[in-house]
Amino acid sequence: MGHYLAVDLGAESGRVMLGSLEGGRLALEELHRFANTAVHLPTGLYWNSFRLFHDIVHGLGVAGRAPDLKVTGIGIDTWGVDFGLLASDGSLIDCPRHYRDARTNGMMDKLFECVPRGEVFNYTGIQFMQLNSLYQLYAMKLAGSPGLAAADQLLFMPDLLSYWLTGVRKSEMTIASTSQFYDPRTRSFCNEMLDRLGLPTRILPPLVEPGTLLGALREEIAAATHLGPAPVYATAAHDTASAVAAVPAATDTTWCYISSGTWSLMGLELKAPLINERSLEANFTNEIGAEGTVRFLKNIAGMWLLQECRRAWADEGIEYTYDVMTRLADEAGPAEALIDVDAFLHPGDMPNKIAAWLREGGLPAPKKPGAMCRMILESLAARYKQVLETLESLSGRRIEVVHIVGGGSRNRLLNQLVANATGRTVVAGPAEATAMGNVLVQAIAAGELKNLAEGREVVRRSCELETFVPAAAHA
Numbered sequence: 424m425g426h427y428l429a430v431d432l433g434a435e436s437g438r439v440m441l442g443s444l445e446g447g448r449l450a451l452e453e454l455h456r457f458a459n460t461a462v463h464l465p466t467g468l469y470w471n472s473f474r475l476f477h478d479i480v481h482g483l484g485v486a487g488r489a490p491d492l493k494v495t496g497i498g499i500d501t502w503g504v505d506f507g508l509l510a511s512d513g514s515l516i517d518c519p520r521h522y523r524d525a526r527t528n529g530m531m532d533k534l535f536e537c538v539p540r541g542e543v544f545n546y547t548g549i550q551f552m553q554l555n556s557l558y559q560l561y562a563m564k565l566a567g568s569p570g571l572a573a574a575d576q577l578l579f580m581p582d583l584l585s586y587w588l589t590g591v592r593k594s595e596m597t598i599a600s601t602s603q604f605y606d607p608r609t610r611s612f613c614n615e616m617l618d619r620l621g622l623p624t625r626i627l628p629p630l631v632e633p634g635t636l637l638g639a640l641r642e643e644i645a646a647a648t649h650l651g652p653a654p655v656y657a658t659a660a661h662d663t664a665s666a667v668a669a670v671p672a673a674t675d676t677t678w679c680y681i682s683s684g685t686w687s688l689m690g691l692e693l694k695a696p697l698i699n700e701r702s703l704e705a706n707f708t709n710e711i712g713a714e715g716t717v718r719f720l721k722n723i724a725g726m727w728l729l730q731e732c733r734r735a736w737a738d739e740g741i742e743y744t745y746d747v748m749t750r751l752a753d754e755a756g757p758a759e760a761l762i763d764v765d766a767f768l769h770p771g772d773m774p775n776k777i778a779a780w781l782r783e784g785g786l787p788a789p790k791k792p793g794a795m796c797r798m799i800l801e802s803l804a805a806r807y808k809q810v811l812e813t814l815e816s817l818s819g820r821r822i823e824v825v826h827i828v829g830g831g832s833r834n835r836l837l838n839q840l841v842a843n844a845t846g847r848t849v850v851a852g853p854a855e856a857t858a859m860g861n862v863l864v865q866a867i868a869a870g871e872l873k874n875l876a877e878g879r880e881v882v883r884r885s886c887e888l889e890t891f892v893p894a895a896a897h898a
Contacts, residue, residue, distance in 0.1 A: 425495040429861035439482025442862030455482030468521040487649030496865040498658030503601030508574035517570030522554035548698035548709035556602035581660035595657035597664035634868035668860035683831025690720025731773035751793030758798040760786040804840035828856035
């Protein structure tokens with residue numbers, strides 16, 4: 424039986440999870456959960472990376488205190504695009520900025536003056552979002568960043584944290600592929616494009632496949648956590664790549680996935696990237712997945728809107744749990760209008776932002792929190808329908824099943840709304856797909872599982888999945 428530690432960091436919180444494989448089943452146990460809170464400084468919005476690392480080590484220590492537990496592997500996954508810059512001695516000289524930092528405002532248009540939009544897509548096959556690593560780097564260049572000038576190496580968030588655990592500086596491909604300066608066809612960085620932009624290619628780290636053994640815990644961490652020289656793997660380090668690895672899909676159906684959390688990542692698993700004029704026009708992305716697959720997907724705003732509404736209402740002294748918000752949405756009945764969920768990427772006072780957007784369009788604004796939540800959920804379902812239809816058109820496939828995984832899969836109202844909107848069967852779960860996928864990739868690397876197909880069988884045996892059929896199908 425293998426015991427794996429999955430460090431899973433999201434935009435709101437992080438956890439250290441223990442995954443134990445036995446008898447063809449995977450059991451998860453949460454050892455340590457901690458907040459992930461952005462820090463506003465005079466120079467911008469940052470991640471508190473030192474605090475995150477402190478909490479990771481604490482979580483590993485919780486595992487180390489368990490009697491007779493021998494850890495088979497450790498792996499870290501995080502959100503995409505963000506990075507830190509290191510000096511030649513390995514010290515951090517530029518802390519990771521938050522992808523919602525305002526420094527990238529307007530940066531895409533400035534970059535396209537040097538390398539046109541179509542050429543950027545041809546190099547990378549990545550969806551255009553101003554938060555991408557490419558525009559973060561270009562903003563640093565135009566601002567004359569002393570950190571960029573002095574940098575010896577760039578490491579994406581999971582790579583940075585794995586380096587602090589092991590002393591090994593490598594970049595795992597699923598996370599590198601989110602940057603928009605990685606080519607999924609050659610599986611290498613786009614040095615030619617970066618040269619044209621005047622961005623330094625010397626700072627790019629060596630690339631490794633998901634499942635690569637990075638090394639053992641550094642001596643001081645091995646001793647402090649009582650884990651000894653436990654192996655650390657570069658798992659599928661982008662959280663969506665780990666989540667997709669755990670999609671419990673059967674091989675005899677054509678399926679798409681929605682990894683539902685702060686963001687909704689909706690797409691197909693392909694054998695090769697799909698980079699052409701139509702996918703450029705539709706603004707789809709080609710990111711690397713486990714076992715050499717490509718995640719052909721679209722980023723959608725996701726539960727972010729509900730999270731921001733909840734935060735705004737809490738500031739007014741009204742505390743809602745997500746379960747209460749969903750119940751109020753269910754009781755509110757059908758929405759009177761829908762919104763473009765991707766129009767609300769920036770934080771702050773979300774209910775008023777949404778109301779203003781509706782009024783500008785001559786649409787009625789919800790008057791109660793339940794109606795606001797219902798409108799957001801129906802708008803998400805409508806957006807998923809649009810993306811599903813585009814996926815079918817671009818791939819030439821008829822999608823039969825929509826798999827919703829991640830924390831958002833617990834929202835039964837949204838699951839039913841998605842089934843109704845798309846006219847497809849929806850299979851919800853596992854909610855812990857990211858941690859499960861993190862463990863599965865490690866277990867494959869350790870030789871305990873043969874491949875991804877066997878890993879997905881393990882997920883199906885280990886989880887209670889719920890199926891939703893379109894409302895019309897009940898008639």
